[in-house]
Amino acid sequence: MAMAERRSFARKKRRFLVEFNLQGSSCTGFTYDVSPSGIFVRSLRLPKPGSFLTANLHLAMGKRIAVRGRVIRSFRVPAELARVVPSGFSMALSDTPEDYFQFFATL
Numbered sequence: 001m002a003m004a005e006r007r008s009f010a011r012k013k014r015r016f017l018v019e020f021n022l023q024g025s026s027c028t029g030f031t032y033d034v035s036p037s038g039i040f041v042r043s044l045r046l047p048k049p050g051s052f053l054t055a056n057l058h059l060a061m062g063k064r065i066a067v068r069g070r071v072i073r074s075f076r077v078p079a080e081l082a083r084v085v086p087s088g089f090s091m092a093l094s095d096t097p098e099d100y101f102q103f104f105a106t107l
Contacts, residue, residue: 010035017029046088054068057100057103
């Protein structure tokens with residue numbers, strides 16, 4: 001039996017560079033999908049669920065948007081599944097700047 005969909009908003013698959021700091025180290029990843037309330041980031045470095053994170057999204061024409069949120073889940077898939085299932089973390093956004101909503105509306 002399939003699980004019920006609990007997302008409030010549809011996600012859009014888009015790939016943007018994401019920079020974030022984790023335990024004092026600068027890390028990068030790429031968005032896998034985005035929504036008005038959250039993002040999923042594919043990354044080798046995974047923050048702990050429950051932690052708060054500030055991430056910089058690199059958009060077209062050199063524009064950047066800083067978003068902040070709580071890490072909801074974080075997981076790494078086995079190497080043999082890496083092409084099928086993305087490793088990474090999902091982030092529920094909070095105190096989201098208006099620039100993010102304007103950007104999302106253009107997708």
